[in-house]
Amino acid sequence: MNRFTLATVSIAALCAFGGAIAGEAGERSRADVVAEMHAARASGLTDALHSEDSGSFHLSRQTATAGLTRAEVLAQLAAARASGEFAELHSEDSGSDYLTRHAAPSTLTRAQVRAEMLAARASGELQAMTSEDSGSAYLASAQVTQRPVVLAAR
Numbered sequence: 001m002n003r004f005t006l007a008t009v010s011i012a013a014l015c016a017f018g019g020a021i022a023g024e025a026g027e028r029s030r031a032d033v034v035a036e037m038h039a040a041r042a043s044g045l046t047d048a049l050h051s052e053d054s055g056s057f058h059l060s061r062q063t064a065t066a067g068l069t070r071a072e073v074l075a076q077l078a079a080a081r082a083s084g085e086f087a088e089l090h091s092e093d094s095g096s097d098y099l100t101r102h103a104a105p106s107t108l109t110r111a112q113v114r115a116e117m118l119a120a121r122a123s124g125e126l127q128a129m130t131s132e133d134s135g136s137a138y139l140a141s142a143q144v145t146q147r148p149v150v151l152a153a154r
Helices: 004-020 030-043 046-048 058-059 070-083 085-089 097-103 110-123 125-129 136-141
Strands: none
Touching: 030 046, 085 097, 085 125, 110 125, 125 136
16 A cells, blocks of 8 residues: 555544544444444445545446436437537536536625625635645535535526
8 A cells, every 4th residue: 555545544534533533422433433444445445536536437337316317318418419518518628618608697695605705714614625626625524514506507
């Protein structure tokens, strides 16, 4: 095991064990976390998630639960190709220009946005989201609650 992988697994283990050691109500026991970590190592999951592609290949093999039928997805693809949206999103700029031109209007006031930004700054979220990993570690932590994300709107 190289130093980077060892350090990454050690940090992950410390994070996982932190809550169990603190004895927080509703948390799994240390033995449960250790058993889960051993199972992940044995299955190759830790190696897959800390490999050169950061687990992208492993995660791409997971079963999708989109809720759309194959026919619906193909119909959406055909419509996107016919409208030119598909070509725009797969262009040299990865669709940045297209998404900028088709951005949904904001429903928040300037004061609301400013208040959210100040709250994010105070909680450390702003720093985490603009850090070197673009917030990946912060979003992967158990402390973050799931928020709805709108990638595109019509």
